[in-house]
Amino acid sequence: MRAQNLTLLTDLYELTMMQGYYENPSDQIVVFDAFYRKNPCGGAYAVCAGLEQVIEYVRDLHFSPDDIDYLRSLHIFNDDFLEYLRGFHFTGDIYAIPEGTVVFPREPLLKVVAPIMEAQLVETAILNMINHQSLIATKASRVVYAAKGDGIMEFGLRRAQGPDAGIYGARAAMIGGCIGTSNVLTGQMFEVPVKGxxxxxxxxxxxxxxxxxxxxxxxxxxxxxxxxxxxxxxxxxxxxxxxxxxxxxxxxxxxxxxxxxxxxxxxxxxxxxxxxxxxxxxxxxxxxxxxxDLDEYLIDSLKTQGAKINSWGVGTNLITSGDWPAFGGVYKLAAAKDKDDAEFTPKIKLSENSEKVTNPGNKTIYRIYDKETGKIRADLICLADETFDESKDMIIFDPIETWKKTKIKGGTYTLRELLVPIFQKGACVYTSPSVMEIRDICTREKDTLWEESKRLVNPHEVYVDLSDKLYHIKSDLLEEMSMKALGEQ
Amino acid sequence: MRAQNLTLLTDLYELTMMQGYYENPSDQIVVFDAFYRKNPCGGAYAVCAGLEQVIEYVRDLHFSPDDIDYLRSLHIFNDDFLEYLRGFHFTGDIYAIPEGTVVFPREPLLKVVAPIMEAQLVETAILNMINHQSLIATKASRVVYAAKGDGIMEFGLRRAQGPDAGIYGARAAMIGGCIGTSNVLTGQMFEVPVKGxxxxxxxxxxxxxxxxxxxxxxxxxxxxxxxxxxxxxxxxxxxxxxxxxxxxxxxxxxxxxxxxxxxxxxxxxxxxxxxxxxxxxxxxxxxxxxxxDLDEYLIDSLKTQGAKINSWGVGTNLITSGDWPAFGGVYKLAAAKDKDDAEFTPKIKLSENSEKVTNPGNKTIYRIYDKETGKIRADLICLADETFDESKDMIIFDPIETWKKTKIKGGTYTLRELLVPIFQKGACVYTSPSVMEIRDICTREKDTLWEESKRLVNPHEVYVDLSDKLYHIKSDLLEEMSMKALGEQ
Missing domain, CATH: 3.20.20.70 (Aldolase class I)
Incomplete structure (x- = not known):
């Protein structure tokens, strides 16, 4: 739909780093994880969204002659590198959790496996799109929850942070469960009901x-x-x-x-x-x-007061996620290998804040469902090549307070891998469902949460744990890196 | 720059109302004011921005064949009206306060004088653009103020609410005083410095x-x-x-x-x-x-603590205006006349909240500067055809607490009309300055504020008053409308 070329929708440092890798030739293939650390609005989950726009962006990645001219005018890029950019396109793999899925902190919503220059360039735009739409889909889901079955209409275009925030925010609000939007352009672009x-x-x-x-x-x-x-x-x-x-x-x-x-x-x-x-x-x-000026708390309060309202138009506080206006997703290097190596070397970023220490390695996520109820017991972050047998007991580790372990009895659970292939060797291998289909997916997804995790205030957190193997890789790497940092004093 | 047609970037009700006016033919020419009621972030002023994008939008307004087909598919618009839309373009007048100007609550930042159907259609997109960019320009101005001369770089693209929020948010942040942005696309589009x-x-x-x-x-x-x-x-x-x-x-x-x-x-x-x-x-x-995760308060605190920082990169809290994520601008009918009438009839919207009662009439704004210091003494909202003599005393009224009157002595002040013509009979008569020029304008504008109005916490409000004539029109209309409402019981 969008004619504007978004290739330069990136931070300058992605390009200065790319030139750095170009000049100091690196054949590294890397793994980057896009994940978030804290659920929006004090909730216990988020609804991921924005993947369709990421796909369009990656597919369309190319530096136009105007882009090259502009970059040349900055006098920081040399001709060889600019010539390389002229032929640039994305050749890597991308895995992602499908839109509308309920997700939790620290699990990769999207994973890029690509030559380092390509993986670096796409960081900013991917985060922008995933952060924005996941935020609004999550907020919408909360507002819909508060309305207890009444319809929520998205009315916020005039207060959105620019045209796209209105257009894609309304798309995300529909995914989160709204029954319609006032935004006619979103209606046209995504075939969702328009109201007003x-x-x-x-x-x-x-x-x-x-x-x-x-x-x-x-x-x-x-x-x-x-x-x-x-x-x-x-x-x-x-x-x-x-x-x-x-x-x-x-x-x-x-x-x-x-x-x-x-x-x-x-x-x-x-x-x-x-x-x-x-x-x-x-x-x-x-x-x-x-x-x-409604939001989930006001709707909840009006419901409690017995207000005779059965239809709600929510504007500003939904389209901007008023009390929590940024999703906070980050994109971190998790592993690297030389082009011809078989195995990835895990990478870790330390931090004085243990919450900010990354999970190393080329990973995937399994969701563990209770076999009887279909509810989520936990998510398991593990290495991409690990396999599990649903008939066997499973021991999982809290990724921060690692002394917290849980044993899940064999035969009582089912597993589902959350990350699915989106791009393979630069080719898109995924077809996005329609927005109304994603909305249905999201409704079913919310049914897999326990009631205690859906409530607005002080909800029960869902466990996101590490596999035994990943836990040990992380511990060893933490030890090694902290010793190394000391050694460099 | 943008190839996407934004004509359908509007609320559905603008179109259902337009059809209403089409079917019940109305030759009314109306005046709509776009204004806001409360300064963002607890400040005493805002920086207006977004006009260049409004101009592009209004210039490009047209319903494409696809747009018409889409609207037909909704089964609420009839063929005659859709045929009218096919030939639609904007034929009215628009006045606005130039970008980068410091502005205050209740004064029209933009005024549309046009046939009612045209004036109605443009409401949503105009508010979207002005609300977004004025918000971020204001936030940036606060962050720049806190940094006391150190450079502020805008680093928020990855956390912005979608691509446009990043692109135009960075534009607005430059207007508000940032020295550069990490956003390469904004650098390319608006010729502003990129950093990283x-x-x-x-x-x-x-x-x-x-x-x-x-x-x-x-x-x-x-x-x-x-x-x-x-x-x-x-x-x-x-x-x-x-x-x-x-x-x-x-x-x-x-x-x-x-x-x-x-x-x-x-x-x-x-x-x-x-x-x-x-x-x-x-x-x-x-x-x-x-x-x-910096904002104006953290920078101010770090400065107070003697932190040895002389350059600041501000991301999330600037690009989303984290603590105040919506500007809250509204677009209200102020006057109407039949096509052949000479005079506009003032219109007013009542509200239980006196802050929300609108100022009626076809208005303009004069800024009253202290002749000696060049600082702003007050803004005066008056009827568009009122004239003032700077050598004479002036009595102005607080628009809400109308018993508060101020007398400004003749010869001690100078006047400047804030609203300038942007469109005349559908033709654009205004050339936007470059973003870096607007940034300079904004710097000079901030010099016209007293120090007490610039501080971050509990600043001194700037007076925005009504002329004697407007005050009396408003009082009479309020009386008349409230009597009428009672009469209709």
């Missing part, structure tokens, strides 16, 4: 509120949601809406999908009063829609 | 840290900032960096723009210790750059 009725300006451009409502009802009798808070919800908006609904009923219209929207004021009080007024006139089945 | 050196993966892909530093220094002797926190800042990173700097010095290199970057740990402690180690070897002029 009218604004205060519609009401204000007519001589009075009743005439505005009446005109709207005549035009859209089957989606007649009237905005009742332009002047005074209970004194003017609801009475005028009821007058129009009565006229619609008298004309024998089917009265489907009709109702009101309240966009300001005390939503609990106003919705209850509005419901009483509607119900008294036989309109107890009217949709009562609310939209006013 | 290497990542941890560069260090990790060499057999040891020294070799990695040495290789980098050979390639980029004139921008040799070495990342020292891959293994251990003080035990390994800084000693290895000093070894390389000594070798560079021994080779007779000019030692310009060299130094270290610390990306984790206690930046106050580490920077002081690193400085001592560097200084002891004659490298007291080395750049010490820091980058680790």
């Amino acid at each position: 009725t009218h604004a205060h300006s519609w009401i204000m451009s007519f001589p009075d509120e009743y005439t505005a409502f009446k005109t709207y009802a005549k035009m859209y009798p089957e989606a007649c949601i009237l905005l009742v808070d332009t002047y005074d919800v209970l004194a003017s908006g609801v009475p005028n809406a009821i007058r129009v609904f009565k006229e619609m009923r008298a004309e024998g219209l089917p009265m489907k999908g009709y109702g009101i929207r309240i966009d300001s004021g005390d939503l609990a009080y106003l919705s209850k009063k509005a419901y009483q007024m509607l119900e008294a006139e036989g309109f107890g089945d009217a949709i009562i829609s609310a939209s006013s | 050196t290497h990542a941890h993966s560069w260090i990790m892909s060499f057999p040891d840290e020294y070799t990695a530093f040495k290789t980098y220094a050979k390639m980029y002797p004139e921008a040799c900032i070495l990342l020292v926190d891959t293994y251990d800042v003080l035990a390994s990173g800084v000693p290895n960096a000093i070894r390389v700097f000594k070798e560079m010095r021994a080779e007779g290199l000019p030692m310009k723009g060299y130094g270290i970057r610390i990306d984790s740990g206690d930046l106050a402690y580490l920077s002081k210790k690193a400085y001592q180690m560097l200084e002891a070897e004659g490298f007291g002029d080395a750049i010490i750059s820091a980058s680790s």
Whole structure:
């Protein structure tokens, strides 16, 4: 869909490093993991999203003549390297967890196995896309959870951080479970339902509120949601809406999908009063829609207060993930080998913060499901070539507090490998499902979480553990690297 | 630059309302104001930005055959209206405050005067662009303020909310005062400086840290900032960096723009210790750059602690405006007239919250400068046809607490009209300055603020008042509308 070439959507240092590898020839094939460290919004899970856009980006990677000219103008790149860039394309492998899957901290959502120059270039754009859409899909999932079955509409385009944040944010919000978006371009690009009725300006451009409502009802009798808070919800908006609904009923219209929207004021009080007024006139089945700086906590609170709202439009706080506006995904070198080596050498990054020490090696992830309930027992990060026998007991290690071990009895679990091949030798081998299919996947995925992991506040964390083999590689490497650092004093 | 057609980057309700106006023919010419109600991040001002992108969007507005087909597929638009859309283009006027200007709540940053259908369509995209870029320009201005003259580099692309948030966010960050961005595409598109050196993966892909530093220094002797926190800042990173700097010095290199970057740990402690180690070897002029989840408050605190940092890379919290991720701009109908009327009729939107009551009428804004100091005394919102004589006393009204009046003595002030023509009868009459020129404008603009309005916490608000004439129109209209609402009970 996007005509703009995004190859230069990268940090300058990716290019200076690439030139470094070009000038100091490196035949290294490397493994980079994209993962995150902390669940957004204090939750116990995230919903991964953005892979389709990563695929488009990687497929389209090329330096145009304009790009080369621009890079030359910076006077930091030499002609040989620029000539190399002219012929650049991605030749490596990418593995990823399919969009809509529930995921947890420290597990690679995406893994790049490629010559070091290629793997380095793609870091920034991959993180940008995965970070953004995973954030919004996760936030949407929380908002949908709070609404307990009511529909959530994504209404945030005007407050999104630029056009793409609106377009792809709405895509991610649909994946997270919204029933529609106001964003027409997202509707067109991704075949998702678009929703919306009218604004205060519609009401204000007519001589009075009743005439505005009446005109709207005549035009859209089957989606007649009237905005009742332009002047005074209970004194003017609801009475005028009821007058129009009565006229619609008298004309024998089917009265489907009709109702009101309240966009300001005390939503609990106003919705209850509005419901009483509607119900008294036989309109107890009217949709009562609310939209006013909502988020998952406000919706939860309004539900608890018994607000008579059954449809929610969520804008700013969903499209920006207001209380947690960055996903924090990182892209770290995990292993390297010379081109002709058989085996990867694991790599580790130390940190004063043990949470930030990386997991080394060329890895994959198995999800361990409880055989009886289908719920997730834990995720297991292990080396890519490890195999497991579901009939046998399994011992897994907490990756940070490694004295914490868990034994899972053979025969009580099933395994699923989460990372699937996306690119092989530069060719895309994966077909993205449609957004509405990913939305269904996500709904089923959330069913694999225990209730305790879905709640909004202080949820139960899901275990992400290391295999015995990976645990020992990590321990040995930590020991070796810390000794080496001391030795270099 | 952008090939994608953004005409459908709008909320569905703009189109359903447009069809409403089409079917119930309205010759109304309307005035819409885009303004915001609250300064971001608890500050006393905002920096407006995004106008260049609004201009491109409005210029390019057209419904492609694909767009028409898509809208037809929704089964809510009839053929006549779709035929009208096929020939649609913008024919109205737009006025705006130039990018880089410091602005305040409730004053129109942009005003659309156009046939109602056109003015309605452009609401969402205009708000999206102005909201996003004004937010990031404002945040950048705060971060730059905290750094007290040190350079701020924008490093947030990987954490931005999608590609555009990275691209245009970096543009806005430059406007707000950053000295460069890591985002190469923004550099290419807007001719702004790009910055960056290497990542941890560069260090990790060499057999040891020294070799990695040495290789980098050979390639980029004139921008040799070495990342020292891959293994251990003080035990390994800084000693290895000093070894390389000594070798560079021994080779007779000019030692310009060299130094270290610390990306984790206690930046106050580490920077002081690193400085001592560097200084002891004659490298007291080395750049010490820091980058680790920084924002204006952390930079301010590090400065207070005497951290020896003189260059700052700011990522996540700048590119997302972490503590205040939405600007909250709105677009409200202010006046309307029939096509052949001479005068606009002011329109007002009531609200239970007096902050949300709009300012009616076709308006403009004058900035009142103190003649002696050049500082802003107040902004005055008035009707577009009002004129003022700088030699005469001026009485201005607080728009909410209207009993608060201020008298400004004639001869002590100068006036500047903030809104300038951008489109006239659909034609663009404005040429955007370059981003670096806008950045200069913004620097001069910030000089017109009193120090007390620039501080990070609890700053002094700048007065935005109403003219006598506008105040009385607003009062009368409020009275009339509230009586009318009661009458409709």
